[in-house]
Amino acid sequence: MKMNPWTLSVLLLLAGPLGADPGWHVEYPDSFCVVEGSTATIPCSFTHPAGQRVERVVWCPYSLICHLTVFNVYDSSKVWADSRFLYMGDRVKNCTLKIIKTVKRDSATYHFRFETNGGGYTGWKGVRVTVTDGEVVKVRSSVTDNVVKEGGQVTLTCTSACSFHQLDFHWYRNGHALSETGPALHLSCLTNDDAGDYTCSLDSSGQKTSAPWSLVVVEDEDRFDWHLTVSVVLKVLLAVFLLLLAGLVFAKRSAPGPEHETVYSEVVR
Incomplete structure (x- = not known):
């Protein structure tokens, strides 16, 4: 051929x-x-x-x-x-x-x-x-609610039509750039400082920026009650200890000394 x-x-x-x-x-x-x-x-x-x-x-x-x-x-x-x-x-x-x-x-x-x-x-x-053009860039969360307790954690993921490929990601909190550059942003041991509006972008110019995802960090009520209970117990124990100490001091001062016993015996004679 x-x-x-x-x-x-x-x-x-x-x-x-x-x-x-x-x-x-x-x-x-x-x-x-x-x-x-x-x-x-x-x-x-x-x-x-x-x-x-x-x-x-x-x-x-x-x-x-x-x-x-x-x-x-x-x-x-x-x-x-x-x-x-x-x-x-x-x-x-x-x-x-x-x-x-x-x-x-x-x-x-x-x-x-x-x-x-x-x-x-x-x-x-x-x-x-x-x-x-893809779909609008979005921030998805690992939690169903945007309210997270102190000490908790949340993972935010930047998604788009092509997010499964090697794209450059940029993360922002309240408009300020964060150091993370991957598609997932992991936040742990949350404090009130972590609260704010999170956005992600596929380029540094911000042309492809997501709508903000608002994170609210609230005080852990369970942990607060536990600390309050411990504080009350300690105060009660301290008060009891002080009362016992005061009672011992008063009892010691009220008890007759040796000189009083001698005088009493002489009068009887």
Whole structure:
């Protein structure tokens, strides 16, 4: 069966050098959901035959053969690169790509290709990136009520249409940024200082910010009653002790001394 030279070239570029061992591989998710305006990280890893040195890495949209594509979002052999596409990987095995402030036109199928001193390989299946408006970003709570007792705990989760992927999260309390950056915010040993309005955002600009979730921290009545009971008992015990001590002192002072006994006996005689 005759094969079109162009088709043969494509297959060779995708599969690596002719006769190469199966060490050529690129691994990334089949698809990736991104909320418009957010920053997302696409995990990627690659392997190649031992003893070879990676000389070029490239990410490209649309095309199966990155080195023939006019537009590449990242190419290590070129000085120019789209500043919104950051290569977070290396030339060893990590090919992770970060997309900052995604826009609708970023929706595409992206391929990763690497070239060594012994050949090159493209991850032929690619990863389909879909940029969507998504649902409104929301804060969900591990408790049914937003009123929590002192000393209690609550977990807040930032959710969106794509929250199951590696998105950047930002948390705020009363409009002030918190240090936590994950999708879940764990609050434990709650005090009145933790009370307030909590919001989350998928980017630092706050364009995709949730409605506030209000946390109210109330005094633990059970714990308050216990402390009050202990305090009352201690006061009663102290009062009883003081009364007993005063009684002993009074009794000692009222008892007749030896000199009084002597005088009494002389008068009787």
